[in-house]
Amino acid sequence: MYDIAKYEEAGSVQEAIELLLVNPNAMLISGGSDVLIKLHEGKIHDAQLISIHGIAELKGIFLKEDGTIVIGSGASFSQVSKHPIVQQYIPVLGEAVDMVGGPQIRNIGSIGGNICNGVTSADSASTLFAFNAKLEIQGPDGVRYIPIADFYKGPGKVDLRHEEILTTILIAPEDYQGYSGHYIKYAMRNAMDIATLGCVVLCNVEGGKKIKDFRLALGVAAPIPMRCKGTEEQVKGRIFTEALLEEVGKMAIEEVNPRTSWRASKEFRIQLIQELSKRAFRQAFINAGGEL
Amino acid sequence: MQSVGKNFPRIDGFAKVCGKAKYVDDFFEKDMLYAKIYRSTIANGWVKKIDISKAKAMPGVEAVITFEDVPKHMFPTAGHPYSKDPEHQDVADRNLLTQRVRLYGDEIAAVIAVDELTAEKALRLIEVEYEEYLPILTVEDSLKEEAIEIHEGTKNIIKTTDFSLGELEEAFAESDYIFEDEFITSMVQHCAMENHSAYSYIDENGKIVVVSSTQIPHICRRIIGQALGIPWGRARVIKPYIGGGFGSKQDIVVEPLVAFMTTVVHGKPVKLEFTREETFIASRVRHAFKFKFKTGVNKEGKIIARELTAISNNGAYASHGHSIASNCLTKFRHLYDQKAIRGEATTVYTNLPTAGAMRGYGIPQITFGLESHMEDIARELKLDPIEFRLKNSNQEGYIDPLSGICARSNGLAECVATGKDLIGWDRKKTNKSKDTGAKRRGLGMACFCYKTGTYPFGLELAGARIVLNQDGSIQLQVGATEIGQGSDTVFAQMAAETIGISIEMVSVVSSQDTDITPFDTGSYASRQTYVSGMAVKKAAEEIRMKVLNYAWGMTDIPASALTIIDGWIAYIHNGERVLSLADVALDSYYDTVFAAPITADVTNNARTNALAYGCTFVEIEVDMPTAKVEVLEIYNVHDAGRLINPKLAHAQVHGGVSMALGYALYEQMLFDCKTGRPLNSNLLDYKLMTTLDTPEIGTAFIETYEPTAPYGNKALGEPPAISPAPAIRNAIYDATGVKIYEVPMNPQRLFEKFKETGLL
């Protein structure tokens, strides 16, 4: 039994917001794979939960008329990875969230929860950073939009007020059309693990050689997920060569700020950043139709 | 009909695939109460003050007990037979609850409540003040002159022992080369999928009944008796199916406390179930060791002298005490030959979780060092590492002068030849060019030798009881416990074989109940097929003889002319059937004059031991820039004597190898070095391999015949977990030229090594 003091079910986002408004101590539960574990660990007790688990409007994945991809924050990882829209237009996101935990966790954990945790190792986050994803947040005063990069404030801290709910994740057409990518999750084991380092590269390739656009995003390379903007600028417009690959590895490590923890040392993570950004770049380049 | 040597499906398989097999937590007692332990949040110190009043006042709380409420005498916990010689008794160094805190998570108080959540919430209301000392986490710190004694009067040393054979100094002087190396092994946990759990109540006759997930019900009964200070017979232990043990349940962890707690609540049932986090730190772990090897070799590649110094980090309580380090000394002698040899081992207390038995009892640790050291010597001398090992290995007929253990069968050389073949050693070695790229492949191997049971160090008692039922079927009861390894199935095969009936006619009572089941010290030391198997054989032979004698009475055909074949009494000379076993059975129950049901109740006191051998061959690939090792191929080849059930035997090897792969590459318990707080005591942060991390595991056997065994068989439960780690280490050396001296060989460690050696 979990140490839950109060439990309310919201039937809609509006209702959830209202419930949040009247109870400053309430917290949201969506998939549960985060909240319930914290309860088990004793990190939270006497929890007052508002469940948004059953809200259908949060689970949709669809394409807007203007080509924007919309992913409901309540969509589970397996719903995301198995969805035809994801598979067709942004397969790399599907691949990334398909590396979260194991199958049962992916059936319950939600992509919105993954983001709202604010942890740097979230498998979905670095990929969404690369896609310049925008977040739709609903609150008592209406809806606001925020780029995902601004949403992360620090480890475990996100720009979400108590009475607000992350409702959807949006990816604009100009951010995915023409792009292919590759995500590498480096962890101690191949399932049921959190990333020691997550690395994603998105490429837009012209004529098999020229890199029209290049994006490199990393998880666990800093306290929050990050983009290597400096490196990206240097790569845009260049012709793919092995030398460029090496350069990317070297440039990337200049931009990062990983930490030493009992899981891995800073030096080792830097080594991984250098190596994996090269590997992800090569594969993303190939996926984008590049010729080696 | 022959049963031994056949691939019978597990007799408990049906129940298990249906989810019908019942484990401790699957029993429901009316009005069960739930207990939770208050654990210390420091690693070393004293409880100065404790206030339980708020917890006691909480609705739903039945009782709160602290160290002040429990018996003052100390008790031991190791799953060893009792010794009448006080010198050889296990170290009694703990109370049910403690005021002296010896590890992070030590057990200070406990709450008994109507449900688990209430108990947990009550724990939060307990207030404790500590006097805190610096935690002692390493053996070096523990052995410092000024170190605080974790157990008074011990100087933090549980025991030091040594042995010496031959003139060591002379032998070293005679050696042409001398090699010295040091190795370190890490602390790991068994991670049986079922956590430690037990519940207890006082029955209508005043007995304290404990239902527990234990490998050693009879020993458990005695230790509950000792801990509570009650006559041992007043405790009754019942062991249902258990979800794995691997040695952590060869120790008494939850049972005495839960038995005590039921007495506090007037015999109401109380359950104490560890969470996974508790199982990690409060049950048992495998010892971290430090080994120093010194070896003298002559120009011909013969080992002349060997020396070992071992220090074992035993954690906060003695548990199995010095036995595991001492087992390292014994096994140090068995595999290889020399002129003179010396060993010394010390077991030390620290403020870490208590180390106890774990699959291999010290031998995975020492073999990691020994077989890595052997590899390095061979390579240094430009000798073929395999030939170097075989040239120096002990042969059939070898007798350990100190224990008297004799190798009456030894299939090591054949195992090695088979392993070499399976992996394509020679072909791959010839084709190998020196890798310099990002991915480098390497081959490695390692050998092992392992005892079967504990004789002559421990008493080896095993009981078996057989009853011939009215229809000619039999019921077999053993004191040895099925813990997943398949012992019930092979016992059924043994009984069927020896009596001369089909296995369908045998039913094994799987559960042990100390009030009903014959005495047996339990499941450990790879002893069951050998020691308990002999008890089964003796009981089956007795049944067989009694049946034939009874048939003699019925038919007037001398028993000496008869045998039992497939459930029929038949003539030996031509197999002609005389009458069915079912007829004899029915008569034995209902003949108005001669009725006397046929039973046998046998105890085997084994006074022999047998050495099992084997090796691992492995090919790996190292991804240099990411410092990751992938196992491409691995083969474990075993001489376990004759196999009773080949399919189950292979399955044992799969599991053991997998555990050893984890030991080699993934697993390690970590602690905050300032506070002693566990960092990864859960299954997310402690890296058990998943399906996606596990390579194909190749297994093969060389079947020798062990004459001292009931059916030619030798140890198999633990041996598979021994040699993979050094084999992988040697393969990494082969691939990269880098020698690793510590497990696990995980990416962080490899990265540091590659940096240090300029490979990155």
Add this chain to the structure above:
Amino acid sequence: MLVKKITFKVNGKEVTIEVDIRESLLDVLRNKFHLTGVKKGCSVGECGACTVLIDNMAFDTCIYLAVWADGKEIRTIEGEAKDGKLSKVQQAFLDETAVQCGFCTPGFVMSTTEMLESGKNFSREQIKKELSGHMCRCTGYHNIMLAAEKALGREDKQAVQID
């Protein structure tokens, strides 16, 4: 107090009960229905021992609030054998000696059943991936993989065991 009435199907039978909102589905299945084949190895979604099928998808019941089961169809290991006859998956686990202590077995059987009923073809790697949310300490997964492959009709591609 904190109770909610829910209706769901368990192993084909519709039931309506009051659950404590603090209970996990694991608690309810084990303690109220005595479906003890649903095992608890960690309580936090790491071991997979508590796996059941909810609307034919595998979930860890330890981190699934019981109230969420309202309106769902739940299958546990206890419902898999029909009329004393093992399901194809159970039989394969038995035949391939994929069972040792048996504590992890129900979970593995349920996930394999989900795969089988999906009607899809799975490569060996995919099977491994689908089973990667279950931990087994006894078998090294070797025979479990053989059993899953057999149940999913991939015997032909089974690894050869050297005797």
